[in-house]
Amino acid sequence: MRLSKLFKNAPTVNITGLCSDSRKVKPGNIYFCLPGITHDGHDFINQALENGAKCIVHSKKLEEMKSGAVYIRVDDVIDAMNQCARLFYSKPADKMLMYGVTGTNGKSTISNIIRNIRNTIEPCGYIGTISIEYGNVKLAPDLTTPDPLVLHKTMSDMVQKGMKACALEVSSHGLAQHRVDAIKFDVAIFTNFTYDHLDFHGTLDNYFEAKSLLFKNLVKQDGVSILNIDDEKYEDLRSISKAKVISYGIDRECDYRAINVVLDSHYSRFDLVYGGKTYKVKTNLVATYNIYNLLASIAALHETGMDLQEIIDQCEHLPQIDGRLEQIDLGQPYHVVVDFAHTPDGMEKIMQFGRQICKDKKLIAVFGSAGKRDIAKRKVFGEIADQYCDLIILTEDDPRDEDPKEIADQIKEGIKSTQNIFIEDRYEAIRQAVENANEGDAILLLGKGDESFIYRENGRAPWIGDNVAVKECIEKYTNQAA
Structure with a gap:
């Protein structure tokens, strides 16, 4: 050029x-x-x-x-x-229907739900924490929201492969660093706002200001802001949004509301109230926070032209999103869940789900906290785990050049009564959890999700993945007396 x-x-x-x-x-x-x-x-x-x-x-x-x-x-x-x-790159975002998803938790889940359901009517790509996917292409990501040069090149490749839409995770870092400034989004989706990334933003106000940029900059005449009415930041975002605002939620009247919610360990049901009508929804997604994720996705897809009943029909058998509340079932007599939870809010929600599925049995959690990232939340992790767990196994989680033992000691400051141990090697920590699990218990492997690497002192090192590691351990070390 x-x-x-x-x-x-x-x-x-x-x-x-x-x-x-x-x-x-x-x-x-x-x-x-x-x-x-x-x-x-x-x-x-x-x-x-x-x-x-x-x-x-x-x-x-x-x-x-x-x-x-x-x-x-x-x-x-x-x-x-x-x-x-x-x-x-010939204005690639202008040639696709662009969904931007931001918020503390849920970005990957919503983006993937949108992609999977949109794909039933036209090709849709995905860019985010888990991967970059379009057509038969699947690439490992570098950042949740890539830098502008990589981002526009990727979107150009998508257009050349026939993509008509793209679901993009928009991180607070990406917004603060202006990585998406040249993209004219059709839809901006807000999941929730909780404590995270203060190591980068400094204050919660700065963090929210970064998130809000997606809605302030939504300038398309027919653009839509999809907002969680049950989140405390709803009114703030509604007031600054330059586009049409559509609300979703459970606790309050809104445009897309779930009522009569029934939660099980392997499925969920609810009544969707929209436009004065009620629709029966059944989905293989579980946990209350995934009902919110599904509502946001349904709203975004319907507001961009998809038939509502067709969307609902697709909700029953959604593809498993790797590392996001991924239930591992090899026939073992206990529950195993792999999840990316790495914020206090995400940690608490997954532990609430763990307690729900194991009831009065033992809840075992394996987790750590990333090095060189937001030290203040470590003690909070300990406090949350202390509230829900029966056994806490602390281990490495992207320690970078910090000592994993020192990170674990900072988490322990929040643990007052729950039995806990530190096992630095993540595989050995997972093995210990499996060996301690009996019938009806639940194991939560948190923080890494589907990631196949661990950041250590000298950079990114290979990791087989929590889901792979726990499957190996289940086959080798399951308590036969369970």
Whole structure:
């Protein structure tokens, strides 16, 4: 693409690609000098030029400008990069129905429900924490919401593969760092707002301000905001949303409401009240929080043209979402649940479900807390587990360069009466849980979900996955007297 197509009054030189990492620049690329927390892209211009950058986009005054490259100074490099990515990849988001999902918990579940049901009428892609998926393509993600260059390239690939819609998880980091600024969403969905990511945002107010950007920036004339009326932030989001607001919930009157909810360990039933009519819904999703996730998905799909009864028919047999309340059943006499829960709210909700399914039997939880992330929530994890569990097995969970034992000790500060042990090796911790489980008990493996890696001191290391590990342990170590 010609540079003049990306910037007004720029020369008509040919541009081969876009890059913000000077180490990865290829001949003919534009290099964007991004400001950073620890590094400034302006400091690596020479490296970008040595690797063949044809154009340098910068915001600071430069002492030296070498010949052979075009220098373009802008007020905001991030904004320029967003707009360039949109144009360079031929405006891919404009060619798909775009669902954006944000909130503390539930983003992956809702995005996948939308994709799976939308796929029954037209091809729909997914970008988020679990994977990047479209058609027969499935890729490992790097970030929940990728940086703009990766994001627009991915959406372009989706369009080329025939996708007509895309469900995108929009994280608070992604919003705060302006990764989705060049996407015009058709639907913005809010799940809930609870304590998380204060290591990055600093305060809950800042965290909410980041989340709210998705709704403030929903500018399409026929755009729709789908909001959880039972969440304390509903009124705030309703007042700032520039689009039509549609509500969903259980406890209050709203546009899409679930009443007469019946919960079982393997299915749920409820009556959906919409438009003065009542619809019977049965789903293989379990737990109250998944009723909310399903309501949000139903609302989003119906508001974008799908027949309501067709949506409801698809709810009964939804594909299992890896690592999200994933129940492992190899015929063992106890329950096993693998879940990504890594926030206090998510932890409490999954433990409430665990207590529900094991009733007066033993509830065993295996978890840790990520290193270099939000230290304050560690004690809270201990307090929550102390309230619901009979045995707590603390273990590693992305410790990075922190000592897993020290992390566990901080969690233990919140544990007052429940039996607990520390086993650093995650596989051994899972094995210990299996060996301690008897008939009717429940094991919760929390924090990692379906992830096949663990972040340690030297970066990302392979991990077989909690679901794989527990299946091996069930086959080898199940208490035969259970």
